[in-house]
Each structure stands twice: as C-alpha cells, then as structure tokens.
Amino acid sequence: xxxxxxxxxxxxxxxxxxxxxxxxxxxxxxxxxxxxxxxxxxxxxxxxxxxxxxxxxxxxxxxxxxxxxxxxxxxxxxxxxxxxxxxxxxxxxxxxxxxxxxxxxxxxxxxxxxxxxxxxxxxxxxxxxxxxxxxxxxxxxxxxxxxxxxxxxxxxxxxxxxxxxxxxxxxxxxxxxxxxxxxxxxxxxxxxxxxxxxxxxxxxxxxxxxxxxxxxxxxxxxxxxxxxxxxxxxxxxxxxxxxxxxxxxxxxxxxxxxxxxxxxxxxxxxxxxxxxxxxxxxxxxxxxxxxxxxxxxxxxxxxxxxxxxxxxxxxxxxxxxxxxxxxxxxxxxxxxxxxxxxxxxxxxxxxxxxxxxxxxxxxxxxxxxxxxxxxxxxxxxxxxxxxxxxxxxxxxxxxxxxxxxxxxxxxxxxxxxxxxxxxxxxxxxxxxxxxxxxxxxxxxxxxxxxxxxxxxxxxxxxxxxxxxxxxxxxxxxxxxxxxxxxxxxxxxxxxxxxxxxxxxxxxxxxxxxxxxxxxxxxxxxxxxxxxxxxxxxxxxxxxxxxxxxxxxxxxxxxxxxxxxxxxxxxxxxxxxxxxxxxxxxxxxxxxxxxxxxxxxxxxxxxxx
Amino acid sequence: xxxxxxxxxxxxxxxxxxxxxxxxxxxxxxxxxxxxxxxxxxxxxxxxxxxxxxxxxxxxxxxxxxxxxxxxxxxxxxxxxxxxxxxxxxxxxxxxxxxxxxxxxxxxxxxxxxxxxxxxxxxxxxxxxxxxxxxxxxxxxxxxxxxxxxxxxxxxxxxxxxxxxxxxxxxxxxxxxxxxxxxxxxxxxxxxxx
Numbered sequence: 001x002x003x004x005x006x007x008x009x010x011x012x013x014x015x016x017x018x019x020x021x022x023x024x025x026x027x028x029x030x031x032x033x034x035x036x037x038x039x040x041x042x043x044x045x046x047x048x049x050x051x052x053x054x055x056x057x058x059x060x061x062x063x064x065x066x067x068x069x070x071x072x073x074x075x076x077x078x079x080x081x082x083x084x085x086x087x088x089x090x091x092x093x094x095x096x097x098x099x100x101x102x103x104x105x106x107x108x109x110x111x112x113x114x115x116x117x118x119x120x121x122x123x124x125x126x127x128x129x130x131x132x133x134x135x136x137x138x139x140x141x142x143x144x145x146x147x148x149x150x151x152x153x154x155x156x157x158x159x160x161x162x163x164x165x166x167x168x169x170x171x172x173x174x175x176x177x178x179x180x181x182x183x184x185x186x187x188x189x190x191x192x193x194x195x196x197x198x199x200x201x202x203x204x205x206x207x208x209x210x211x212x213x214x215x216x217x218x219x220x221x222x223x224x225x226x227x228x229x230x231x232x233x234x235x236x237x238x239x240x241x242x243x244x245x246x247x248x249x250x251x252x253x254x255x256x257x258x259x260x261x262x263x264x265x266x267x268x269x270x271x272x273x274x275x276x277x278x279x280x281x282x283x284x285x286x287x288x289x290x291x292x293x294x295x296x297x298x299x300x301x302x303x304x305x306x307x308x309x310x311x312x313x314x315x316x317x318x319x320x321x322x323x324x325x326x327x328x329x330x331x332x333x334x335x336x337x338x339x340x341x342x343x344x345x346x347x348x349x350x351x352x353x354x355x356x357x358x359x360x361x362x363x364x365x366x367x368x369x370x371x372x373x374x375x376x377x378x379x380x381x382x383x384x385x386x387x388x389x390x391x392x393x394x395x396x397x398x399x400x401x402x403x404x405x406x407x408x409x410x411x412x413x414x415x416x417x418x419x420x421x422x423x424x425x426x427x428x429x430x431x432x433x434x435x436x437x438x439x440x441x442x443x444x445x446x447x448x449x450x451x452x453x454x455x456x457x458x459x460x461x462x463x464x465x466x467x468x469x470x471x472x473x474x475x476x477x478x479x480x481x482x483x484x485x486x487x488x489x490x491x492x493x494x495x496x497x498x499x500x501x502x503x504x505x506x507x508x509x510x511x512x513x514x515x516x517x518x519x520x521x522x523x524x525x526x527x528x529x530x531x532x533x534x535x536x537x538x539x540x541x542x543x544x545x546x547x548x549x550x551x552x553x554x555x556x557x558x559x560x561x562x563x564x565x566x567x568x569x570x571x572x573x574x575x576x577x578x579x580x581x582x583x584x585x586x587x588x589x590x591x592x593x594x595x596x597x598x599x600x601x602x603x604x605x606x607x608x
Numbered sequence: 609x610x611x612x613x614x615x616x617x618x619x620x621x622x623x624x625x626x627x628x629x630x631x632x633x634x635x636x637x638x639x640x641x642x643x644x645x646x647x648x649x650x651x652x653x654x655x656x657x658x659x660x661x662x663x664x665x666x667x668x669x670x671x672x673x674x675x676x677x678x679x680x681x682x683x684x685x686x687x688x689x690x691x692x693x694x695x696x697x698x699x700x701x702x703x704x705x706x707x708x709x710x711x712x713x714x715x716x717x718x719x720x721x722x723x724x725x726x727x728x729x730x731x732x733x734x735x736x737x738x739x740x741x742x743x744x745x746x747x748x749x750x751x752x753x754x755x756x757x758x759x760x761x762x763x764x765x766x767x768x769x770x771x772x773x774x775x776x777x778x779x780x781x782x783x784x785x786x787x788x789x790x791x792x793x794x795x796x797x798x799x800x801x802x
Contacts, residue, residue, distance in 0.1 A: 193643075
C-alpha cells in the first residue's frame with residue numbers, strides 16, 4: 001500500500017465531507033418547500049410538470065397513498081422499459097440495427113425490473129444488445145426516476161420522524177419532481193460535460209470501423225455515453241452503457257474522471273444524512289449517522305486495498321512484480337485498468353457497494369477472495385454505508401431503529417429515536433425488511449447451487465437436440481466461469497447484488513438464461529419493495545406519534561457511543577445472517593489460495 | 609392504487625421526454641460544440657485514415673512495436689464491441705496457466721529483460737480495451753523494440769518518456785504509457801532508420 005494510494009482515499013473522503021453540508025441543506029430546504037437558488041430558473045419547469053401530470057402541489061398523502069403512487073409509477077415504468085427494448089428494431093436511433101432478437105422476453109423482463117428498481121443488474125452487454133434510443137429513453141430515464149423515487153422515499157421516512165400527530169408523509173409526485181428537476185438534472189448536465197471533456201463519448205454515430213496500425217479490422221462502439229454516465233453515478237444506478245461499465249475507457253477515461261464518478265456516487269447519500277439531521281431539528285443526529293458510515297467505509301477500503309495490493313501468492317511464483325514501485329502498480333492487476341492501478345480500483349469497488357451503485361471500474365470476479373468479500377459484505381448488510389440515493393438513508397434509519405430496540409431491551413426501557421417512541425409496529429416492520437432481503441439472497445442462491453435442468457444432449461450425428469428452455473447450459477452451476485468456492489461466490493454475489501439493488505457482479509457467471517433472468521428479477525423486486533414498503537409503513541405510524549421530550553433516562557442517539565452501537569448492529573446482523581454463506585465462498589477461498597490450491601472444472605459440471 | 613394510475617402514466621410519459629430525449633439531446637449538442645474530438649471517440653488519423661482511438665487499445669504483435677496488455681474482449685482480444693475482463697478468479701487453474709504462458713512468452717520476446725515482470729504485462733484489464741501499459745512494462749520492452757528497429761535504446765527510451773503520462777493532478781491513478789501513441793511516435797520518429 002503506497003502513500004499515494006492513501007492520499008487518493010483521503011482526498012476523496014475529504015471532498016465528500018466538504019460537500020455533505022451544502023448538499024444536505026439544499027435538499028432539506030427543497031423538500032420542505034423552500035426557495036433555492038435554482039428556483040428562478042427551474043420553477044417554471046416544475047409547475048409545468050404538475051400541470052401536465054395533474055398534481056396539486058399542496059396535497060398531502062398518507063403512507064398508503066405514497067406507497068401506491070410509487071407502485072403505480074413503477075408499473076408504468078416497467079411496461080415502458082420492457083416495450084422499448086422489444087420494439088427497438090422498429091424505432092429510430094438504431095444505427096447498428098439491433099432488434100428484438102437481441103433482447104429475449106426474459107432478458108427484457110430482467111432489464112426492465114433491474115432499471116426500475118435502481119439495481120441496474122445487466123445480463124447483457126450494452127454495445128451488442130441495445131439501440132441508442134433504448135439506452136436513452138428507457139434506461140437513462142429510469143436512472144433518473146429510480147434515483148428520484150429513492151430520494152422521495154427517504155424524505156418521506158425522514159418526515160415520519162420529524163412530524164408529529166399527522167397522517168401525511170408528503171406527496172410522492174412532488175418529491176419525485178423536485179428530486180429530478182432541482183437535484184439530478186442540473187448535476188447530471190454539469191457532470192456529463194466534465195466527463196466529456198475528459199474523453200467520454202457523446203454522439204449518435206454508427207460504430208466506427210478502423211484499420212489498425214498492424215492492419216487488423218477494429219470496430220469501435222459509439223453512442224450517447226456521457227449523458228448516461230453522469231446520472232448512472234449520481235443516481236447510484238450503475239448500469240454501464242458498455243459491458244465493461246466504468247472500466248471501459250469511453251465511460252471512465254482518466255483517473256480524474258474516476259474520482260468525479262466516485263464523488264457523484266456519495267454526494268447525495270452523504271448529503272441526506274445532514275438533511276435528516278436538519279429535518280428532525282438536531283444536526284447531531286445526522287452527523288452521527290455520517291460518522292458511523294464513515295468508519296465503516298474506511299474499514300472496508302482498508303481491507304479491500306490491503307488484499308488487492310497483497311495480490312495472489314500463487315501467481316507470484318511466476319516471477320511477477322507483485323510489489324508496487326514508482327513505475328508500476330504491483331498487486332492483483334487482473335481485471336484492473338493501468339490508469340487506475342490498485343488503490344483507485346479498490347476504492348471504487350468499496351464505494352460502489354457501500355452505496356447501491358454497482359458500477360465497476362474493474363472486474364470484481366477477479367478480485368482476491370478478501371478483496372471480493374468487502375463488496376459482498378457491503379451489499380449484504382443492506383448498503384447502508386452512505387448507501388444508495390435515498391435507499392442508504394432509509395436503510396441506516398432501519399438499523400437505527402433496530403439498534404435502539406436492542407439497547408432498550410438491555411436496559412429495560414421503551415426505546416426512543418429522535419424523540420419518537422419505537423414500538424411494536426416499527427420494530428416489526430424493520431425486521432420484516434431485514435428478513436425479506438436475507439431470505440431472498442440465501443434461498444435463491446441456495447436454489448441455484450443445486451437446481452438441475454436437462455443439459456444439452458446430442459443425437460447420433462453429434463448435433464445438440466434437446467436442452468432445457470429454462471437453463472440451456474444444464475444445471476444452474478453450469479453457467480459459472482470459475483470452479484470451486486469462487487464459483488459459489490459468483491452465485492452468491494449475483495443474488496446478493498440483485499436483492500441489494502446493487503447491480504455489480506462477479507461477471508463471469510452467465511445469467512442471460514430464463515432461470516437466472518427470472519429469479520434475479522424476483523430478487524430485485526423483493527429487495528426494493530419488501531424493504532421500502534415496510535419502512536414507509538413504519539414512517540406512517542411514526543408521523544402520527546407525539547414527540548416525547550428527552551429525559552435523563554433517554555438513550556442519546558447522537559455521539560460516538562450511539563455510532564458504535566449502530567455499527568455493531570449493522571455488522572452483527574450482517575454477520576449472523578450471512579457468515580455461513582460467506583464461509584463457503586470467499587473465506588474458504590482465501591485459505592485455499594494461501595495454500596496454493598487451484599481449481600478447474602471437472603468433466604462433469606459442479607454439483608451434477 | 610387506482611386513483612394514482614393516471615398521474616403515474618402521465619408522469620412516465622413526461623419524464624421520458626424530459627430525461628430521455630431532451631436531456632441527452634441537450635448534452636449531445638453541448639458536447640459536440642465544446643468537446644468535439646472527445647465526444648466522437650478521440651479518434652486518431654494517419655495519412656487521412658482513421659487508424660484507431662487514443663482511448664481504445666488495439667493489438668500489436670510485431671517485435672518492432674510495443675505490445676499492449678493481454679485482452680479478454682472478444683475471441684481474439686481488443687474487440688471494441690465486446691468489452692470485458694477475463695472474470696477469472698484468483699484460484700482458477702485457467703488464470704494460472706494463461707499467466708504462466710504469458711510470462712514465458714514475455715521472457716522469450718524480451719530476452720535481455722531480467723527481474724520480475726510488471727503485473728500489467730501478464731494480466732487482462734477489466735475492459736479488455738486498456739489503451740495503456742505501465743512505465744515499467746514499456747521499459748521492459750524497450751530493448752526489443754530498439755533492436756527490431758536497429759536503433760539505440762536511448763532513442764526508444766526518449767520516446768517512452770515523451771509518451772508517459774503522470775498521475776492526474778500529481779496524485780490520482782498511476783503513471784502510464786499510451787501504447788498506440790507510443791507506437792505511432794516510433795513510426796514517425798524512427799522510420800528513417802528502420
């Protein structure tokens with residue numbers, strides 16, 4: 001680990017820290033109906049939206065109406081994205097002539113759910129699958145909308161804590177519109193221009209055919225990338241325009257662009273912790289959440305960076321320069337880009353899974369076992385380390401509820417959080433969200449580890465004749481790219497990422513089959529809605545309660561003590577739930593790697 | 609949920625137009641106006657013909673050119689319509705075998721090079737399109753290129769130094785050498801003596 005590597009991590013963190021207060025106060029003012037410095041320019045667009053959509057700005061919604069609006073919106077978004085993909089062959093802006101043959105119904109289903117739920121899991125490679133129109137009017141739109149919806153829900157949940165003796169949590173349509181018009185759009189335009197200056201492409205040209213210096217033919221994919229790239233990071237979506245995502249030089253051409261992309265991931269989630277503090281009238285509450293996130297973030301980077309720089313002892317035997325020097329990065333460079341090296345790659349892998357972004361600037365599948373454990377565990381604990389836009393805040397608030405509940409049990413008092421009594425209903429809803437996501441990850445990963453389908457068979461002439469529709473390669477484990485514990489990690493990561501609405505992958509696994517597309521689709525729905533709706537329900541119940549004044553018996557929920565309790569809760573819940581699964585994947589692989597063990601696929605696929 | 613269906617549909621249509629058509633259209637216009645070269649792919653032309661992009665790696669195999677990193681994009685590597693890494697995990701036999709073969713080839717191609725091989729010379733990048741190699745990797749190949757071009761090592765090293773890009777702002781990322789730009793400089797500067 002180099003001084004320079006630490007400097008990059010420190011500078012990144014300081015930028016996020018510096019932006020937290022201005023972003024947070026801006027959002028608090030915006031969502032409490034105040035005027036911001038952008039109102040003179042954008043207010044007309046906002047009122048135009050209400051007029052077209054038919055929304056009365058001052059109408060308050062109960063939690064059920066708020067949730068119903070979100071669901072209705074998600075259904076139409078799903079239908080739009082599905083239809084645009086299947087119809088892309090007859091629609092314009094398609095210079096490569098990609099059509100519905102490139103997007104099977106199960107793939108379109110998976111992708112539509114994926115982008116509507118802010119997951120951006122990709123069973124496909126963009127440059128060979130989707131037209132420019134599909135990328136823009138289907139995927140870019142959902143990058144905005146799923147992010148804005150996440151912010152809206154986080155604000156509604158914060159209102160549940162901030163308000164008292166009311167039914168209303170705000171208005172979903174108004175929150176969605178404000179998040180889009182005042183936050184996501186302006187920042188995306190600025191970020192897209194900056195990225196383009198760094199080298200990100202933005203055009204509608206057909207792919208460029210070149211004759212290389214040595215005379216080979218190379219086809220270079222083009223497209224409107226910068227506009228999608230900006231919101232992909234800012235909305236913590238993470239779905240790449242290209243298959244290689246932010247490792248692709250057209251998406252992320254320089255280390256400076258890379259730094260901006262990581263900052264874009266964290267600024268809204270970090271700012272929202274401050275927004276929460278302002279809304280509940282005690283900024284210390286927000287900073288405590290920020291502090292707990294910061295400690296967990298730094299711990300994750302430390303482990304990931306250390307593991308990646310240490311590299312792979314088995315490969316060191318080949319005479320590779322594994323230590324960093326002034327002229328090369330050393331460490332585990334498989335799957336990493338030269339321009340980023342080890343530090344900026346490990347930092348990106350940690351940031352993208354702390355948040356529910358899921359963009360990658362290197363191949364996670366090729367991370368060392370412990371380097372890969374960090375992203376996996378980050379997602380499994382619910383992506384609450386700053387977390388996704390909105391999703392991170394309501395996720396960490398869920399853990400705060402659980403933490404005060406546990407503390408309350410220990411001292412025998414009714415738990416309170418920011419002046420609200422936490423009672424049966426809230427704790428039940430928090431547990432429902434935790435159990436539903438754990439169930440989705442573990443059950444589906446378990447199923448795919450053992451599910452059998454008819455494999456391809458051959459007739460007398462050796463032609464394949466019969467295979468399973470559900471999974472043409474045969475058993476669900478036949479889709480893996482790696483044997484041994486790393487193969488299990490590929491499956492575990494897939495369902496973890498889908499349920500956590502992250503979208504990054506151990507990308508070797510081929511998930512573009514009906515079995516994986518459908519089960520991963522179900523996991524994404526469970527992870528989004530079975531998490532978010534219970535939280536809205538809890539917020540609805542909290543909003544109706546009176547605030548109780550704090551007494552000498554109240555557990556203060558600000559300061560280092562509570563931050564420690566909060567971190568302990570996150571790690572404990574995550575470890576208790578997922579340790580057995582992690583032991584079978586990255587943990588055992590770590591020890592096997594240290595012993596020099598290598599795995600190859602046996603003639604029969606794993607598990608058959 | 610029924611009363612919310614109509615606003616939901618109208619909102620979907622409105623936002624599709626705003627964020628799916630107006631926004632990318634606006635950004636395209638601005639980028640084409642302000643950053644035309646970058647927005648169109650940082651393409652490089654020689655003698656009036658486009659021969660590649662400064663940002664997209666292409667394969668070089670001849671001894672008188674610097675070689676890029678191994679690539680997992682497409683079947684033959686450096687397929688710029690199929691970007692991807694190898695996705696081989698650290699305990700994969702295939703990864704070990706591939707790197708062993710690459711290490712042997714590297715030593716065979718660069719017989720005068722001693723010491724540990726720079727990691728980037730044997731590993732596939734995440735995109736499969738990495739346009740750059742580490743400075744150590746370029747240095748390790750310099751003697752071979754100089755010999756193949758019948759020129760002095762100093763000439764080649766001077767060109768490497770010219771094509772080296774330091775860390776962004778002095779601390780971001782890693783120093784690196786753009787392979788296509790370096791090879792074009794070789795052809796331009798050292799052709800006479802070839």
